[in-house]
Amino acid sequence: MSKITTSKLLKMKQDGEKIAAITAYDASFAGLFDQQGIHVMLIGDSMGMVLHGQDSTLSVTNEQIAYHTKCVRAGTENALVIADMPFMSYSCPATALKNSHELMAAGANMVKIEGGEWLYETIKQLTQNGVPVCGHLGLTPQSVNVFGGFKIQGRDADKANEMIEHAKGLEKAGAQLLVLECVPVDLANAITAAVSIPTIGIGAGNGTDGQILVMHDILGISSGYIPKFSKNYIEITGNLQQAVSLYIDEVQSGAFPDEARWFK
Numbered sequence: 501m502s503k504i505t506t507s508k509l510l511k512m513k514q515d516g517e518k519i520a521a522i523t524a525y526d527a528s529f530a531g532l533f534d535q536q537g538i539h540v541m542l543i544g545d546s547m548g549m550v551l552h553g554q555d556s557t558l559s560v561t562n563e564q565i566a567y568h569t570k571c572v573r574a575g576t577e578n579a580l581v582i583a584d585m586p587f588m589s590y591s592c593p594a595t596a597l598k599n600s601h602e603l604m605a606a607g608a609n610m611v612k613i614e615g616g617e618w619l620y621e622t623i624k625q626l627t628q629n630g631v632p633v634c635g636h637l638g639l640t641p642q643s644v645n646v647f648g649g650f651k652i653q654g655r656d657a658d659k660a661n662e663m664i665e666h667a668k669g670l671e672k673a674g675a676q677l678l679v680l681e682c683v684p685v686d687l688a689n690a691i692t693a694a695v696s697i698p699t700i701g702i703g704a705g706n707g708t709d710g711q712i713l714v715m716h717d718i719l720g721i722s723s724g725y726i727p728k729f730s731k732n733y734i735e736i737t738g739n740l741q742q743a744v745s746l747y748i749d750e751v752q753s754g755a756f757p758d759e760a761r762w763f764k
């Protein structure tokens with residue numbers, strides 16, 4: 501496999517080839533995922549939960565994301581590496597520029613930020629400065645205290661229409677990829693049709709242009725609860741390499757996710 505770039509991901513959407521993504525936090529797992537042919541790796545602020553054992557992502561720092569981005573970069577040959585910008589690290593364009601610089605210098609190919617309309621100016625400035633941006637709509641975990649819990653978003657028609665508008669606005673501002681988390685399948689499909697950039701779903705049905713899961717959920721080692729949209733591939737294969745390879749195959753064939761793993 502050759503290096504995955506933003507233009508390659510766009511072509512995959514246009515060709516109807518599904519994008520397989522996973523979170524990664526260190527060089528060894530990154531190397532394993534890359535060797536199995538994963539397209540995208542995300543240094544997720546989910547590290548606050550799966551690495552640090554906290555009950556939200558809010559305590560993760562830009563320095564921590566940069567450190568793990570360096571680790572993942574060292575183990576990666578072909579996959580596109582995205583670094584999550586943590587809580588409060590992109591509260592205004594100037595802050596976003598400064599913090600994204602640290603993540604790009606650590607080896608990220610792109611940064612991801614959570615939100616809609618309020619980010620248009622930030623996205624414009626980041627992309628103009630050479631920082632590719634992935635948007636993130638729906639259940640944006642950094643807003644867990646605003647939502648009152650990790651709840652499915654976009655269930656009523658007003659909120660759904662607003663999310664479609666925000667997706668179009670993010671694209672117009674310059675975003676080149678869009679994560680849709682925990683939204684009803686019909687809404688994820690409508691957004692995927694409304695934008696020309698690829699959408700990557702998590703708990704958003706099988707109609708998005710790709711899928712992402714937290715690696716600990718795929719490998720069945722998340723402590724506490726396991727989200728209903730995730731799938732334990734170690735349970736099926738009993739082997740790390742085969743678990744990741746099967747996940748990628750099932751994303752590409754459309755077998756993952758099945759109906760029991762999405763929201764209506």
Ligand SMILES: Nc1nc(=O)c2c([nH]1)NC[C@@H]1CN(c3ccc(C(=O)N[C@@H](CCC(=O)O)C(=O)O)cc3)CN21
Nearest residue numbers: 546549550641650651652682714716717722727728729
């Ligand atoms: N291990 C792990 N996996 C994840 O997918 C994940 C993390 N951690 N940490 C960061 C965020 C938080 N995420 C979450 C956390 C909880 C739910 C959850 O409990 N969802 C309920 C739906 C509730 C409703 O119906 O509104 C569910 O049943 O899955 C969903 C996403 C996804 N991300």
Ligand SMILES: CC(C)C(=O)C(=O)O
Nearest residue numbers: 523544545546584679
């Ligand atoms: C679940 C993905 C999309 C994420 O943002 C993370 O791992 O932090």
Ligand SMILES: [Mg+2]
Nearest residue numbers: 544545546584
């Ligand atoms: Mg995140």
